[in-house]
Amino acid sequence: MHRPSTPDTEAAFAEELSVVRPGLSAPYAAALPGARAAVLTRLWRALAFEPLPWIARRETGRDGLTLALTDGRRVHGPFADPYATSAYVTEVRLGERVYERPDALVAALGVPHGPDFASELAHSVASSALSRAGRSASGDAVGPPGASWVWEQRIVDGHPYHPNCRSRPGFSVAEQLAYGPEHGPTVEMGLVPVDDALVTGDWPKWLRDGERVLIPVHPWQSAHVLDAPVQEGFAARPLMSLRTLAVPDGPHVKTALSARLTSSVRDISVYSVEAADTVSVFMEGMAARLDAPLHITRTLGAATAGSPDLAAVVRESPDEYAGTGERCVPVAALPLTGLPGKASWFAEFTRLVLTVGLRLLELGVALEAHGQNLLVILDRADAPVRLVYRDLADIRVSPARLARHGVPLPRLSGRIVTDDETALRRKLFGSLVGGTLGATAGSTAVLRAALETVAPDLPHTADLPALLGEPLPAKALTLMRLSPGTPGDLWTRLPQPLAGPRSS
Template sequence: MDGPVERARAAVLGRLWSALRREPLDFVVGVRVAGGTAELTLRDGRVLRGPAPAPFGPHPPGLAVTLTGPATTDRAIAADHAAGADRTGAPDRTTGPNRLDGPNRSDRTDASGGGAVLDDPAALVRELPVAGRERFAEELGDSVANLALAYAEAPPPPTLGALAAMPAADAAVLGEQLVVAGHPLHPGCRTRLGMSAAEVRAYAPEHRPVVPVRWWAVPAGRWWSPAGLPPLLPVHPWQEAHVLGRYGGLLSPTDRVTAARPLMSLRTVAADGRTHLKLAVDVQMTSAVRRVSAAAVHNGPLLSGLVAGLAPAGFGVLAEDAGGAVCVGGEPVPALAVLRRAAPVGPAGSVVLPLAALSADGAPGRPPLAVQAARAAYGGDPVAFLRALLRVLLPPLAALLRAGVALEAHGQNTLVVLAAGRPVGLRYRDFGGVRVSAARLAAAGVAAPPLRGAVPCDDPAVLRTTVAAAAGVVVGELVAVLGRAGAEPGRCWAAVGGELAAAFAGADRAALLAAPVPVKATTAMRLAGDPLAERWAAMPYGWEGP
């Protein structure tokens, strides 16, 4: 059966299975791939077997892995399982009306009697000999539930031609909402711990709702805004219902309510055709609870000006011109904060899309937008489209890296401007993952602004990793999607290598071409004692399979 539940389980399980093969996990002590089958030996002696995992799918319904061998005797793991350690306290999403897929399960046996057949990612995680498994299993159960809901109810995507014919503001929002399945490698691609199914329907972009955002008056002595926003805080309705009451009537409601539409991140909303609002929502989405830090409020306007001043023609910055936060005890509260950002605008007749939207699933019989663009502008040659996109994407990243700014250009925060299917420009937003080298800026004759947090960084390896990791995922997913549409992967990767060599120079070029692509090891991170500490996996360019 290929229903929404089966599709969601397979999509999340495929991401998890690929990560178990690829990422640095100390409980996986052996990996063997032969004849299209992967075999992973766990540290307790048991063995997982399944199809050799490709990093970007496809993961068809019916995907399962087989677990053989004796049950673990690790007392620490058994104690963790019994105590339910690391649970987040989120609503139960395993049964009842909040779910489509019923309880997590591990209830099939291989017909040959050779072990348990696991088709549910949460069930697989609960078998892993690692202490963080209960927390991660809960996250993946939630991811499956929300993705199944999206597959069951999300409206079909428009064509590229239909987007181009819409009013620009509507097309820009709808383009954000096409990415139904979320992050292409993270098994928690649709984790939203703390939201009920009704709240997901009401606020998640794939359901295309209108979200009423009320503005709250803040006492002047309680408001902090380095760029001078007036003391009015727009509050997401989920935050209003679940968090605002903790602050004891500190804020006063106004009659101002903005009919906003959620963008890819859910918590950033389009207030109108000119303004986006990045709101705090105390919900774990993928890996992190989504608040707005004081560093982000401080850095946003400074980084907007810095990047805009260094960027080449055709590269537009969606400026964060101001932000603000409520203060308690003299300190800004990340749960009561906002950033104001410019909405993307392209030339007349163009479409502005997040890079991730190019690879998003199409409707039955309707290919992804990248394939549609190749047909519209390049005679159906997907490699020509890929090369054109890389020529728009890579030179600005290289120029900014040379000058001292390493952009985290991933599929959500980097947008491409398409004119009749042709990439003609980029737009960049959200500076949380940016790294800035004062030394490189000084060499370029630019003074580094007074940035806070992890943004300042002079380590060239970190700067290069920031650029390569995000762009590598975007390019890898796009190559996989174009390959399923008939493109020869070898031609695609040859184009990638050629454009990398042309865009970057000197030590940056040598390092990027010599090293494997760094990819954030999201599964290893979620299973670690500190699930937010960065860990990395590596994939060589051209990596198409196990």
């Protein structure tokens, strides 16, 4: 078994942990093998399905999958399920050497930009082990019954398919324990007064000081990025995105966090602030026009000091849309409820999300409906009855589709506006099927069974044949990390779940 001979990220985490939280040292060490397998499984999915230029071909044999590299070497591992979420890959063989650590495998591959990616993978493993150790020591978060933030803090492993699922470069162990939602902290937010802020929407009065706007600031941002006086602010609970926090009995606050989490630096562009109110009002109208069980969390206000490093968005809590006896659960947390394990329940959920997504796409809006942006309202019997969508920054709007339905285009420009059919379908299908449904199902077999059940009931829109009959788009997350000079998203196509053997 190949192991690095020099001090590495896992050891560095262990050393810091022995100082800041020694009681977690043993749980952290125990969690490392599982964390390595979780990240290696995500990496193997990428190697199996993404258009990586140094893979010449893929060969499926009786004992698994073999990758033939352009330099003549061969990589061998188990059969790859594009929708699996279990950590089923514990080792991969490159030539005659076996690797259990994803960072060591990437380093050995010697591909362009591999060293930086290997470093991120090592951080992802160590952070994942820390997250698992913290949860095993503290148990589940405790809060008001049904509060969505409680569910968010129970999610331990991060992105279900990204090898950088827990990569947080720039965060020390102490900062992860203090700010990571899976560790159950309360975060003390700061406020930066700004005299000439750009504000859209109705910025809350409690975030004003006379004529000055008070922009909420995450403590990591104030410590590492901003060179501005920060006033004492308010306590809040971090959500799964880490930089968005729930104010007790109040709204959610999305802050700028100039750190790379998974793939992207999580700042807030001036463009997003400028468009925030327009997009929010437009989407409220679209949800009403849709006449379907979909709620949009309203953007209450957005503000920026003219810099992506100092900006914030305040929006409604999704809990506002849960009635008496109901609970609002982020889709990423659904596996924790045990409900997706019931075939009838998962089929009902699949029917709900695909119906809403297809009807809205037909009207002219493609949601980025992954497990973080999409929440489901469960009734007293735990049936999925309505959806809640939050964070409108990355939807896509089609002027041509809107016009066909007599809907005027709002005053929007930039990346959010497109009539490109491929881009629209990638946005919705890549997030909704490759993300929400795939991750909730946890395997191709479960996803296929649900799609077989609900396919006859889905809206017969022009997009339905592509959804049910073609390979499905997914972001090529590893290719993106290995292509730092290429802006924007890169894509791959995953096998169509309905193309496999039919369920009996």
